[in-house]
Amino acid sequence: MCLAVPGKILSIEGSDPLLRSGKVDFSGIVKVINLAYVPEAQVGDYVLVHVGFAINTIDEGEARQVFEYLRQMGELAELEENGEKEVK
Amino acid sequence: MKFIDEYREGEAAQRYARMIHRLAKREWTIMEVCGGQTHSIVKFGIDELLPKQITLVHGPGCPVCVTPLELIEKAIEIASRPGVIFCSFGDMLRVPGNSKDLLSVKAEGGDVRIVYSPLDALRLARENPERQVVFFAVGFETTAPANAMAVFQAHQQQVKNFSILVSHVLVPPAMEAILSSASNRVQGFLAAGHVCTVMGYEEYEPIAKKYHVPIVVTGFEPLDILQGIYMCIRQLEEGRAEVENQYRRAVQRPGNTVAQNLIQKVFRVVHRKWRGVGQINHSGLGLQDLFADFDAERRFGVADQTFEESPECISGLVLQGVKKPFECSAFGSRCTPEHPLGATMVSSEGACAAYYRYRRIRPEESSIPRQKVEAHEA
Numbered sequence: 001m002c003l004a005v006p007g008k009i010l011s012i013e014g015s016d017p018l019l020r021s022g023k024v025d026f027s028g029i030v031k032v033i034n035l036a037y038v039p040e041a042q043v044g045d046y047v048l049v050h051v052g053f054a055i056n057t058i059d060e061g062e063a064r065q066v067f068e069y070l071r072q073m074g075e076l077a078e079l080e081e082n083g084e085k086e087v088k
Numbered sequence: 089m090k091f092i093d094e095y096r097e098g099e100a101a102q103r104y105a106r107m108i109h110r111l112a113k114r115e116w117t118i119m120e121v122c123g124g125q126t127h128s129i130v131k132f133g134i135d136e137l138l139p140k141q142i143t144l145v146h147g148p149g150c151p152v153c154v155t156p157l158e159l160i161e162k163a164i165e166i167a168s169r170p171g172v173i174f175c176s177f178g179d180m181l182r183v184p185g186n187s188k189d190l191l192s193v194k195a196e197g198g199d200v201r202i203v204y205s206p207l208d209a210l211r212l213a214r215e216n217p218e219r220q221v222v223f224f225a226v227g228f229e230t231t232a233p234a235n236a237m238a239v240f241q242a243h244q245q246q247v248k249n250f251s252i253l254v255s256h257v258l259v260p261p262a263m264e265a266i267l268s269s270a271s272n273r274v275q276g277f278l279a280a281g282h283v284c285t286v287m288g289y290e291e292y293e294p295i296a297k298k299y300h301v302p303i304v305v306t307g308f309e310p311l312d313i314l315q316g317i318y319m320c321i322r323q324l325e326e327g328r329a330e331v332e333n334q335y336r337r338a339v340q341r342p343g344n345t346v347a348q349n350l351i352q353k354v355f356r357v358v359h360r361k362w363r364g365v366g367q368i369n370h371s372g373l374g375l376q377d378l379f380a381d382f383d384a385e386r387r388f389g390v391a392d393q394t395f396e397e398s399p400e401c402i403s404g405l406v407l408q409g410v411k412k413p414f415e416c417s418a419f420g421s422r423c424t425p426e427h428p429l430g431a432t433m434v435s436s437e438g439a440c441a442a443y444y445r446y447r448r449i450r451p452e453e454s455s456i457p458r459q460k461v462e463a464h465e466a
Contacts, residue, residue, distance in 0.1 A: 001124070002149070002282045006089070006092065008090075037347040048338050051234045052204055052205025052234060055282070055285050055347065058337050059337045063091060065337070066311050070103055077110055
């Protein structure tokens with residue numbers, strides 16, 4: 001029910017902030033989406049869409065953190081394991 | 089698909105699973121709040137990647153499941169009236185009320201339509217000025233901005249034949265109800281990512297502190313969930329109880345303040361009954377007085393009735409993480425998605441329906457190992 005799907009903004013229209021909408025591409029399927037809640041979003045941005053509304057712009061800078069965290073924690077775990085071995 | 093496929097990468101999932109195995113020293117019970125997360129966990133077999141001392145229990149975050157029988161009956165009554173176009177998200181149509189479901193109303197000649205967005209229902213109202221168009225406004229905080237916008241636009245544009253039947257529920261009061269229950273076994277939460285996209289996560293901070301429980305705002309893809317579990321166990325092992333954000337690409341601490349402003353304009357906090365759980369104070373949204381004309385209950389004067397749930401159904405205990413679907417004697421026999429006895433079997437995001445779909449046999453009866461996380465599963 002709370003499913004939200006990422007899509008790329010292709011175009012934006014409407015000057016009334018409440019009616020601001022745009023064409024959003026979901027890997028080939030294009031739908032008109034209300035953009036009133038993402039006033040900062042521009043053409044080319046990825047937005048998270050729920051029941052016809054963009055509820056946030058996807059932060060591309062943060063999008064890799066799930067892999068970055070994995071790398072950091074993995075290195076930390078290896079350091080700890082090596083540390084344990086040295087103590088022994 | 090960008091921002092989806094990469095979070096289903098099998099090798100990274102296995103690495104997270106190995107890290108969790110190394111990290112978890114004691115037994116911990118963690119609840120994922122949202123039904124979308126439950127669905128992902130069961131579908132991708134994420135729980136089966138975890139060490140046996142980690143138990144995942146499934147939370148009440150399925151608005152279709154927790155919509156009370158009384159409101160389903162009101163929907164059926166309104167949808168059956170001549171001259172009404174009754175609009176709903178598709179998954180509400182098969183939810184059984186006391187006597188029948190909305191799909192049967194449609195089969196009997198009622199004008200029941202599935203819409204993608206509440207704005208589609210508003211458009212139908214503008215196109216059919218001689219008909220009454222009602223939208224079944226079900227959902228958590230994630231859906232509230234969309235429903236608020238439909239009502240706000242109807243008000244601005246004076247669309248007088250539009251109304252909504254409100255069944256809006258809120259996550260934090262349900263988490264508090266679970267934590268303050270005597271039978272609670274939840275020690276850490278994965279909070280619902282998209283609810284926090286809208287609302288932010290400041291309101292979880294006092295809950296984490298008061299109940300000394302870690303809360304990790306978590307996304308919906310397998311790697312999101314595995315990272316969320318890792319972060320939660322890490323806090324538990326270190327004795328911390330903080331709110332952390334795993335889903336940073338979609339959630340900021342204050343949330344979407346533009347959306348929150350419109351929600352507050354259109355809705356106010358009310359007490360709500362949750363199917364399978366009962367009344368939770370301050371746990372839902374109702375329309376503000378200024379928008380009361382758009383309240384379908386008021387417009388159609390549908391009476392309050394009380395219905396009893398099947399005494400055999402343990403969905404209340406499943407929704408609160410006290411029992412697992414397999415622990416119910418009716419599961420998969422007298423209770424199936426086609427003939428559900430209660431809340432957690434009625435929607436694909438309910439814990440019982442997810443288990444039924446992906447794991448029909450009890451774990452101890454399984455002789456074939458289940459498929460593990462697949463890289464590009466649809």
